[in-house]
Amino acid sequence: xxxxxxxxxxxxxxxxxxxxxxxxxxxxxxxxxxxxxxxxxxxxxxxxxxxxxxxxxxxxxxxxxxxxxxxxxxxxxxxxxxxxxxxxxxxxxxxxxxxxxxxxxxxxxxxxxxxxxxxxxxxxxxxxxxxxxxxxxxxxxxxxxxxxxxxxxxxxxxxxxxxxxxxxxxxxxxxx
Amino acid sequence: xxxxxxxxxxxxxxxxxxxxxxxxxxxxxxxxxxxxxxxxxxxxxxxxxxxxxxxxxxxxxxxxxxxxxxxxxxxxxxxxxxxxxxxxxxxxxxxxxxxxxxxxxxxxxxxxxxxxxxxxxxxxxxxxxxxxxxxxxxxxxxxxxxxxxxxxxxxxx
Numbered sequence: 001x002x003x004x005x006x007x008x009x010x011x012x013x014x015x016x017x018x019x020x021x022x023x024x025x026x027x028x029x030x031x032x033x034x035x036x037x038x039x040x041x042x043x044x045x046x047x048x049x050x051x052x053x054x055x056x057x058x059x060x061x062x063x064x065x066x067x068x069x070x071x072x073x074x075x076x077x078x079x080x081x082x083x084x085x086x087x088x089x090x091x092x093x094x095x096x097x098x099x100x101x102x103x104x105x106x107x108x109x110x111x112x113x114x115x116x117x118x119x120x121x122x123x124x125x126x127x128x129x130x131x132x133x134x135x136x137x138x139x140x141x142x143x144x145x146x147x148x149x150x151x152x153x154x155x156x157x158x159x160x161x162x163x164x165x166x167x168x169x170x171x172x173x174x175x176x
Numbered sequence: 177x178x179x180x181x182x183x184x185x186x187x188x189x190x191x192x193x194x195x196x197x198x199x200x201x202x203x204x205x206x207x208x209x210x211x212x213x214x215x216x217x218x219x220x221x222x223x224x225x226x227x228x229x230x231x232x233x234x235x236x237x238x239x240x241x242x243x244x245x246x247x248x249x250x251x252x253x254x255x256x257x258x259x260x261x262x263x264x265x266x267x268x269x270x271x272x273x274x275x276x277x278x279x280x281x282x283x284x285x286x287x288x289x290x291x292x293x294x295x296x297x298x299x300x301x302x303x304x305x306x307x308x309x310x311x312x313x314x315x316x317x318x319x320x321x322x323x324x325x326x327x328x329x330x331x332x333x
Contacts, residue, residue, distance in 0.1 A: 031222060034266035100235075126239060133264040135222035135236045 033141075033152035034133055040067070040147045041131035048098050048106050048120035055121050061147040064173035065093035066140050066166075068117070068157075069129060071101040072109045074137040080156045081113050087162065088116035092170065096120040099129045099137055142166065144173045199238070201245050208248055215244050215257060218272060222265050 035041075040057045047053045060067065068084060070077040088094055096117035098106045103122060110120070123129055132141065142151040151169050153161065203209040216230035223234040229241055240261065247257045261269050273279045316324065 028225065031268050032266060034262065034264060130239065130243065131264060133222075133266070135265070 030154055031133075031135070033149070035141075035149045036152065038149055040141075040143060040149060041128065043121070043128045043131065045128060046122045048096070048103065048110070048122045051122075055119055057147060059119060060095055060143065062145055063093045064142070064144050064170060064176070065095055065118075066170070067095045067097060067143055069097045069099045069132070069134050069137050069139040069141075071099045071137050072105040073101065076156045077138045078113075080138050080158070081116075083157055083159060083162065084116040085114050093118055097123050097128055097132070097134075099123050099134060100126040140166075142169055142173065144176065199241055204249075211254060212245060212248055215248075215254060216241055218270065219244075219258070219261060220269050220271050222269060228271060 040060060042057050044054050044056045047055050066084075066087070068080075070080070084094055094116050096119070098120055101124065103124065106120075106122075110117075121128065126134075132139075136154070138156060140153045140157055141149050142153070144150050150173060151166070153166060155161075157166065201212070203212065213230070217228050219229045219240070221227050221229050221232035221234055221237040221240070223236045224232050227234075227237070229237045229244070243261075244257055247260065252260075258270065267273050267279075273282065275283050
């Protein structure tokens with residue numbers, strides 16, 4: 001009993017050390033989304049290309065897809081854009097949410113850097129962004145064919161992120 | 177020197193008041209302004225995570241302040257406003273997280289540790305006192321007396 005008690009501080013130290021060690025590799029800026037497992041919030045907003053065309057949440061249903069929140073003021077989005085282009089070429093369905101952006105610059109961006117989006121929602125006032133819990137750009141949601149949000153990724157999707165984290169999840173949704 | 181210290185302290189107090197980000201909102205009355213203040217101070221900015229919504233200059237914090245103001249104006253209650261934000265950003269936005277299975281340790285862990293510490297301390301103290309107060313009999317047993325005598329004898333010779 002006495003010997004066991006003597007080992008107690010060591011045991012406590014080990015437990016704390018394991019937790020702290022794990023903490024070294026956690027990214028505190030990554031918030032778990034409160035919307036996982038919930039349907040996309042209802043919205044009705046014009047598209048980026050055509051002001052007359054209203055896009056609603058129903059338009060995003062039917063196929064599993066990426067919903068990418070982007071803006072021309074977002075530097076990281078420029079880094080992400082070629083990756084999205086490539087994914088679109090591979091047949092991945094990507095919808096865009098043009099978040100609090102100037103519409104003219106957004107159109108110019110899409111002309112110049114190629115448009116990977118099947119639909120692009122013009123969220124000039126950030127209302128949809130707010131309903132999605134967006135706190136920066138780029139952010140990307142993975143939705144299934146019923147329009148349920150299944151995963152959220154904050155930050156730039158690069159080849160590695162896609163390969164290691166998102167590709168498998170997307171494939172799973174396609175196979176469902 | 178004293179005056180210098182006093183001045184420095186006074187300066188520190190000033191520093192806390194000039195910290196908040198500046199917006200101009202027209203409130204209906206003083207109570208609503210007060211509610212706005214407590215809400216923005218109790219809610220955390222999702223972008224710059226060590227600041228509350230009141231202090232942060234991040235665009236998202238500005239949006240959220242605006243949103244809170246709008247909801248106050250609509251006459252929503254504090255809980256409704258907090259719930260609205262939690263539904264979108266998760267419990268993370270609250271500086272005062274709710275007590276549930278996930279946050280139980282956070283809320284009661286420190287108090288539990290403190291109680292545990294006091295418990296250990298009490299056990300140690302009680303034990304020590306028991307040893308100190310133990311009626312140490314001055315009389316030696318028969319066997320002990322013999323042993324003592326032997327030892328003393330040895331020394332003498």
